[in-house]
Amino acid sequence: MDKNSISIKAGSGGSVSSGNKSSIVSVDPNLDAMGRKILPGVGGRTNGLGYLKAGYFLVTTMVGAGFLALPRALADAGWIGVPLIILCGGSIGFSTTRLGRSWLLMEERWPRYRVPARQPYMDIAEEAFGSIGRKICFGCVIFTLVGYGIAFYILMAGMMNSLVSDVSVCGWIIIFAVIAWPTTFFGTPKDFWPISVFAVVATAITILVILIQLYVDIPLHHDQQYPNPTIVSFSLGFSGILFAFGGVSVFPTLQNDMEDRRQWWKSVVLGFSVVLCLYLPIAISAYVIIGDAVSSNILMDISEGINVTIAMVLDIINLLLTNIICFNPVAQAFEDIFRVPNSFNWRRVVLRSSIVIFEATVALGVPDFGAILNLIGGSTIAILSFIFPPLMYMRLMDMQKDKTWEVEAYEKTIPLWERIYLWMIVVVAAIGSITSTVSALIVILDPDTLGASCFSNFQLSSS
Incomplete structure (x- = not known):
């Protein structure tokens, strides 16, 4: 550095270093030596979410529809699906903590990231892999979150059709799109955090009702089958499990809204622990009691009654609320x-x-919840949950200090055990993603699936 140059450090409280000398040139602790407002320190911000609220959002994002499809995913994967659920949940949780560390690394090296960001996931991808990485990440995030919205419409329509059969599934898709429309105008998740509390409570009640009714229905189920999985069925099971743990693309937005983003790991531990406690009982119980005959929505497999009706209504409300959270990053990106x-x-x-x-429109074109679930679960959810976070984290950690860094920061190293584990996650996920995506496309392109389109039914009715 030239001896006459001046280096300004964010958060220095007006301290300026010139060469080897230091002096105080500003008495205002909120301004630096040039009179500019000092950005918050790394990980710190005022008026944000606490780690408990962020944990609630994390749970709400994941359990909106995943627990309904998880028994079918377990049936597709076979009994090996039980440890697979635990392994996937733990690995995605670990990757999520590294995604959070990636953001903190960026705040440390580039203070401009210490203010709220609209596209934090894409920002991480750009700093790690440049503009190409940002574009690929953007496409995956948009595909995933739009896929969530499509799947939610189909799932809600199917449940309402079972309650009010006078309106078709296609008709209910349109109705729910109209209902959801005004809720999409919220700003960021911190503008509507109370809905996450209701969503988690509604999900817990729904799961409790399903578990009770499953055990009541035991006498109704005979000759359960537990066949060994094929390559295709296991791939579909893998994608279904990933769908159940989806939401990683939203997580950086949640962390970005936190008051202390260094506490993100606490939100992750809390969220994934709650999710596993909700998922495992319902997946195992449904598969044991119903066997391979379980459908892609467990609510459709239990006996009707007032308790089941209440559970469906609660889950529909939950899906509507979850749709708000998942829709928001898409809207902000565009x-x-x-x-x-x-x-x-x-x-x-x-x-x-x-x-x-x-x-x-897409939901009307392919009104098959299982087909949409398997496609996004095996493709972009796998990429965003398993592949991108480890790669971006390792890339940022391995960066050497250069002139693009806006402040002085220490270089980092990754322990060998962690690097090996991260690469194992990437390789296994890449193989699983390819096979799952191909299997899902085969199902979607099947004539039976295409024939169920609402537009096909409309043409038949018109003729």
């Missing part, structure tokens, strides 16, 4: 691209309404 102001305005209404219309 608003950033089209430079829509970060406030309620007519441009926000038009853009977000267009996304809702697109999701509803």
Whole structure:
């Protein structure tokens, strides 16, 4: 550094170093030597979410629909699916903590990231792998979250059709799209955090009702079959399990809204522990009692009654609330691209309404919950949950100090055991992702699946 140059460090409270000398040139602790507002320190922010609230959002994001499909995923994978659920949950949780560390590394090296960001996942990808990495990550996130919205519409429509059969599944898809439309105009998750509490409670009640009814229905199920999985069925089971743990693409947004982002690991431990406690009992119980005949929505396999009706209504409300959380990053990403102001305005209404219309149209075209679930679970969810986080974290950790770093920061090293584990996650996930995606596409392109399209039914009715 030239001896006459001045180095300003964020958070220095007005301390300026010139060469080897240091002096205080500002008495305002909120301003640096140049009169600029000092950014919050690494991981710190005011008026954000606590780790408990962030943990609630994390749980809500994952359990919106995943627990309903998990028994079918276990049936596809066979009994090996039980340790697979635990292994997937633990590995995704570990990858999620590394994703959080990646953001903290960026805050440490580039203080501009210490302010709220609209696309934190994509920002991490760009710093790790450049603009190409950002574009690939953006495509995967959008595909995943839009896929969630499509799957939610189909799932809600199927449950409501079983309660009110006078309206078809296709009709209910349109109705739920209209209901969800005004809820998409919220700003960020911190604007509507109380809904996550209700969503988690509703999910817990729904799971309890399902478990009780499953054991009541034991006499109704005979000759259960537990066949060994084939390559195709195991691949579909793997994608179903990944769908159940999906939501990693939303997690950086949750961390970004935290008051102390260094506490993210606590949210992850809390969230994944709760999710496993919810998932394992219902998946194992349903598979033991019903066997291979279990469907992609366990609520459709238990006897009807007032308790089941209440459970369906609660889960529909839960899905509507979860849709708000999953929809938000999609909307913010497109608003950033089209430079829509970060406030309620007519441009926000038009853009977000267009996304809702697109999701509803695809849901009408392929109204098969299992097919959509397997496709996004085996493809982009696997990439965003298993492959990108370890690779981005290792890339950022391995970076050498260079002139692009805006402040002085220490170089980092990764323990050998951790690097081996991260590479194992990447390799296994890549193999599983390829086989799962191919299997899911085979199912979607099957004539029976395509023939169930709402548009095909409309053409038949018209003729």
